[in-house]
Amino acid sequence: MNYDTIIIGGGLAGLVAGITLQERGQRTAIITTGQGALHFSSGSLALLSRDADGNPIEKPLEHIDSLPASHPYSKVGAAKAGEHARAVKALFERAGLSMLGSEDSNHYYMTPVGLFKSTWLSTADSAVSPTPDGSGWGRTAIVGIKGFLDFYPGFIADNLAKNGLKCEVAALTTPELEHLRKNNTEMRAPGIAKIMHGEALERFAKAIVAAAPGAETVIIPAVVGLDGQKDIDALRRFTGKNVICLSTHPISVQGVRMQLALRRYYEKMGGTYLLGDNVTAGYMDGDRLKAIDTANLGHGSLTARNFILATGSFFSRGLVAEPDRIFEPVFGVDVVTEGDRSDWFKENIFEEQPFVRFGVATDNDFRVKKDGKTIGNLYAVGSILGGCNSLKEGSGAGVAAVTAMEVANRLADK
Amino acid sequence: MEYQVKNISANDFEQCIKCTICTVYCPVAAVNTAYPGPKQAGPDGERYRLKNPEFYNNALKYCLNCKRCEVSCPNNVRIGDIIQTARIRYDKSAPKLRDRMLASTDFMGKVATKMAPVVNLMLGFSPVKATMHGVLGIDRHRTFPRYTSTTFEKWMRTKAPSQAAFSKKVAYFHGCYVNYNYPQLGKDVVTVLNAVGYGVQLLEKERCCGVAKISNRLIDSAKEDAQLNIDSIRKAVKAGMEVVGASSTCIFTMRDEYPHLLGVDNADVRDDISLVSVFLYKLIDSGKVKLAFKPGFRCRVTYHTPCHMQKLGWGIYSSSLVRMIPGVEFEPIDSLCCGIAGTYGFKKENYPYSQAIGKELFDQIERARVDYVVTDCETCKWQIEMSTGATVINPVSLLAMAIDVEATKKLNGIK
Numbered sequence: 001m002n003y004d005t006i007i008i009g010g011g012l013a014g015l016v017a018g019i020t021l022q023e024r025g026q027r028t029a030i031i032t033t034g035q036g037a038l039h040f041s042s043g044s045l046a047l048l049s050r051d052a053d054g055n056p057i058e059k060p061l062e063h064i065d066s067l068p069a070s071h072p073y074s075k076v077g078a079a080k081a082g083e084h085a086r087a088v089k090a091l092f093e094r095a096g097l098s099m100l101g102s103e104d105s106n107h108y109y110m111t112p113v114g115l116f117k118s119t120w121l122s123t124a125d126s127a128v129s130p131t132p133d134g135s136g137w138g139r140t141a142i143v144g145i146k147g148f149l150d151f152y153p154g155f156i157a158d159n160l161a162k163n164g165l166k167c168e169v170a171a172l173t174t175p176e177l178e179h180l181r182k183n184n185t186e187m188r189a190p191g192i193a194k195i196m197h198g199e200a201l202e203r204f205a206k207a208i209v210a211a212a213p214g215a216e217t218v219i220i221p222a223v224v225g226l227d228g229q230k231d232i233d234a235l236r237r238f239t240g241k242n243v244i245c246l247s248t249h250p251i252s253v254q255g256v257r258m259q260l261a262l263r264r265y266y267e268k269m270g271g272t273y274l275l276g277d278n279v280t281a282g283y284m285d286g287d288r289l290k291a292i293d294t295a296n297l298g299h300g301s302l303t304a305r306n307f308i309l310a311t312g313s314f315f316s317r318g319l320v321a322e323p324d325r326i327f328e329p330v331f332g333v334d335v336v337t338e339g340d341r342s343d344w345f346k347e348n349i350f351e352e353q354p355f356v357r358f359g360v361a362t363d364n365d366f367r368v369k370k371d372g373k374t375i376g377n378l379y380a381v382g383s384i385l386g387g388c389n390s391l392k393e394g395s396g397a398g399v400a401a402v403t404a405m406e407v408a409n410r411l412a413d414k
Numbered sequence: 415m416e417y418q419v420k421n422i423s424a425n426d427f428e429q430c431i432k433c434t435i436c437t438v439y440c441p442v443a444a445v446n447t448a449y450p451g452p453k454q455a456g457p458d459g460e461r462y463r464l465k466n467p468e469f470y471n472n473a474l475k476y477c478l479n480c481k482r483c484e485v486s487c488p489n490n491v492r493i494g495d496i497i498q499t500a501r502i503r504y505d506k507s508a509p510k511l512r513d514r515m516l517a518s519t520d521f522m523g524k525v526a527t528k529m530a531p532v533v534n535l536m537l538g539f540s541p542v543k544a545t546m547h548g549v550l551g552i553d554r555h556r557t558f559p560r561y562t563s564t565t566f567e568k569w570m571r572t573k574a575p576s577q578a579a580f581s582k583k584v585a586y587f588h589g590c591y592v593n594y595n596y597p598q599l600g601k602d603v604v605t606v607l608n609a610v611g612y613g614v615q616l617l618e619k620e621r622c623c624g625v626a627k628i629s630n631r632l633i634d635s636a637k638e639d640a641q642l643n644i645d646s647i648r649k650a651v652k653a654g655m656e657v658v659g660a661s662s663t664c665i666f667t668m669r670d671e672y673p674h675l676l677g678v679d680n681a682d683v684r685d686d687i688s689l690v691s692v693f694l695y696k697l698i699d700s701g702k703v704k705l706a707f708k709p710g711f712r713c714r715v716t717y718h719t720p721c722h723m724q725k726l727g728w729g730i731y732s733s734s735l736v737r738m739i740p741g742v743e744f745e746p747i748d749s750l751c752c753g754i755a756g757t758y759g760f761k762k763e764n765y766p767y768s769q770a771i772g773k774e775l776f777d778q779i780e781r782a783r784v785d786y787v788v789t790d791c792e793t794c795k796w797q798i799e800m801s802t803g804a805t806v807i808n809p810v811s812l813l814a815m816a817i818d819v820e821a822t823k824k825l826n827g828i829k
């Protein structure tokens with residue numbers, strides 16, 4: 001089967017690239033092993049949250065010029081990075097995800113333990129605030145679910161109290177939740193969200209009102225709206241309160257929602273999404289990649305003019321570490337690392353970890369290199385690109401989406 | 415320092431990072447709280463079972479073996495295989511009479527086709543259904559597929575000389591359903607393959623692929639059938655033929671379950687076992703054969719991706735094949751489990767879960783308002799037809815309806 005562009009990896013980066021190319025008239029396919037990092041997302045996407053000293057950044061675009069040349073944003077350039085970030089928000093909107101926030105100025109979202117962090121875009125149900133203290137929420141209650149182990153109301157309340165926000169704490173249940181509780185170790189946020197429609201949602205809303213009658217804002221675990229925003233809107237309508245959802249222990253409902261909405265929109269735009277398949281090898285024709293193998297479709301089964309490598313970092317197996325080497329497993333392209341094993345990580349887990357900066361070697365157009373030579377039609381996007389510590393600076397989703405947009409724009413014109 | 419670099423556990427169970435993505439996509443965990451879900455039943459439970467088989471949990475019987483957990487796992491853990499292997503290894507209870515009956519598709523088929531009119535009448539008769547429900551535990555809502563009085567194999571024997579005359583040939587694994595219940599699908603396969611220049615041969619011997627025996631734990635018998643099938647397949651491949659079937663579950667079972675669950679080695683022939691729709695798509699896509707379509711052919715269809723088709727990753731071939739037909743208006747739906755899982759949904763204790771699992775799919779199908787739901791699996795066909803009233807057909811049957819056979823033969827230079 002032949003395509004204009006084949007994308008390997010169907011996480012945030014692969015989907016943003018695929019959607020953009022489909023919208024611009026290309027025929028594309030995405031092949032992906034399994035679900036990507038969005039399933040673990042906090043519900044907030046970060047563009048550039050902290051400076052080199054770890055202080056929150058207010059205006060992320062203004063900081064791009066001061067980043068090192070190796071940083072993916074430096075390769076895109078500040079002006080274009082801003083344009084792409086704006087385009088990503090609009091793309092999410094078209095996919096049915098209205099996101100809070102803007103690239104011009106970061107906002108704050110509340111983490112699962114009640115701390116505030118600077119971020120770029122948050123799902124519309126997230127606990128966000130322009131300042132790091134939840135001011136503007138009015139009388140606030142934190143309402144947990146009986147038997148649900150991935151949400152910690154008391155802990156959150158203690159942390160919020162340190163910021164001067166006093167909250168009531170309550171817990172609720174409904175017949176539907178009691179039913180799920182029978183399998184309590186597997187009572188997880190997405191499982192709850194699967195039943196939160198119609199009457200179950202209405203009963204949940206009534207229980208929220210009963211648990212926190214006086215509150216204007218109610219913080220609940222994110223257990224509503226797996227397949228879109230509408231159930232959250234309904235919950236707000238039913239309760240008449242500002243219900244905000246705090247992402248839980250993974251798998252996060254907000255992350256799954258983003259992944260599913262983007263995938264559905266990609267397919268609606270005519271894209272082919274092959275879930276559960278592995279790209280295992282590639283064949284070169286001079287300096288160009290000609291065809292790839294997949295575990296399900298077989299030998300040399302897919303051909304394209306251009307290929308995008310969006311297989312993620314170590315977590316998604318885009319990069320693999322063995323005791324004596326770090327490598328990219330599909331094509332064996334060059335990986336930029338530092339020193340030997342003892343230099344890859346710090347014993348203290350809270351220190352900055354060097355391996356987070358590792359990634360595949362590319363030229364300034366994000367074309368991948370193998371044995372020092374550029375492969376003319378294989379581009380890398382997303383977290384498989386190194387050159388920055390996305391964890392420390394808070395740029396994971398931003399790098400994924402912005403580099404995907406950059407490469408997709410370039411390929412759409414080809 | 416010595417390292418263990420490579421994964422050495424069976425079914426990649428040590429690759430599990432306990433993320434629970436699999437549980438999010440398990441159709442059973444979503445509707446049945448008695449089922450621990452793929453992570454618990456699979457890699458988590460396995461750690462305990464390896465220490466002490468006493469930890470085996472009987473609730474593993476609720477697993478449909480749909481493999482949707484495996485499809486979503488980012489770490490290639492073969493969760494479904496871990497669960498089925500545990501059922502085979504640790505569940506020592508004897509399979510019930512009902513399970514034996516449901517699993518013995520060949521035996522039942524042979525007996526039933528001999529007395530087809532009587533059996534069909536009986537199986538539709540409500541006192542019989544009530545007995546089956548009450549005594550045997552086969553749900554009364556189910557309608558058994560009708561048995562044919564002339565098996566497909568018998569019909570094929572009359573075609574042997576004409577099929578042998580083709581210079582290019584493929585071996586066709588027809589499966590029990592085509593043989594005993596629905597020979598028309600087999601005839602459609604022959605029509606379409608003949609039209610593009612391929613003669614159709616039966617395997618020297620063919621038994622049920624074994625999926626029903628595996629899920630009902632009749633393992634020794636399944637192994638025997640598997641070995642016999644693979645031996646026959648091997649002979650066909652040696653004779654230069656590819657082996658194709660029209661049912662995604664049979665093909666999946668012979669390619670992957672044989673080595674993974676039954677320990678029957680098929681490595682030398684696995685890549686030669688394929689689906690008719692994949693075989694056809696590849697021939698057409700590479701320009702080796704051409705199809706001529708009936709000018710006025712029009713219909714609105716959707717493609718339902720059976721779970722094992724999703725696991726094979728081949729839905730793209732069938733849906734592309736269908737979309738190639740001029741006059742087809744295609745309405746996509748999500749890839750979702752229909753809930754039947756072969757004999758699973760026939761059992762009284764599973765029936766309500768089976769229907770709850772399929773509900774989202776049924777709703778999407780009803781909203782799609784199509785003339786045909788196209789799919790590669792027969793049990794999905796029963797389930798969808800029973801639950802939605804839609805007409806479900808195999809992609810090959812749609813092709814047989816859509817092509818102009820004589821014009822296609824001419825295009826491919828066949829007399």
Ligand SMILES: Cc1cc2nc3c(=O)[nH]c(=O)nc-3n(C[C@H](O)[C@H](O)[C@H](O)COP(=O)(O)OP(=O)(O)OC[C@H]3O[C@@H](n4cnc5c(N)ncnc54)[C@H](O)[C@@H]3O)c2cc1C
Binds near residue numbers: 031033034035047
């Ligand atoms: C646990 C976790 C939580 C995070 N949370 C946040 C957050 O809250 N906010 C934020 O801004 N950033 C977060 N990040 C950063 C994250 O890296 C980015 O947000 C972004 O989602 C990465 O997208 P990606 O598309 O580059 O990679 P991924 O989402 O990792 O996708 C890569 C995909 O490629 C597939 N793949 C790998 N190898 C192959 C192959 N050979 N063949 C086919 N497919 C293959 C994988 O299965 C996977 O689906 C998080 C990262 C992790 C690991």
Ligand code: SF4
Binds near residue numbers: 488
């Ligand atoms: S999805 Fe895979 S890695 Fe995650 S818990 Fe399930 S088996 Fe383990």
Ligand code: SF4
Binds near residue numbers: 441477479494
């Ligand atoms: S095979 Fe299907 S039913 Fe069994 S655990 Fe996996 S997803 Fe669930």
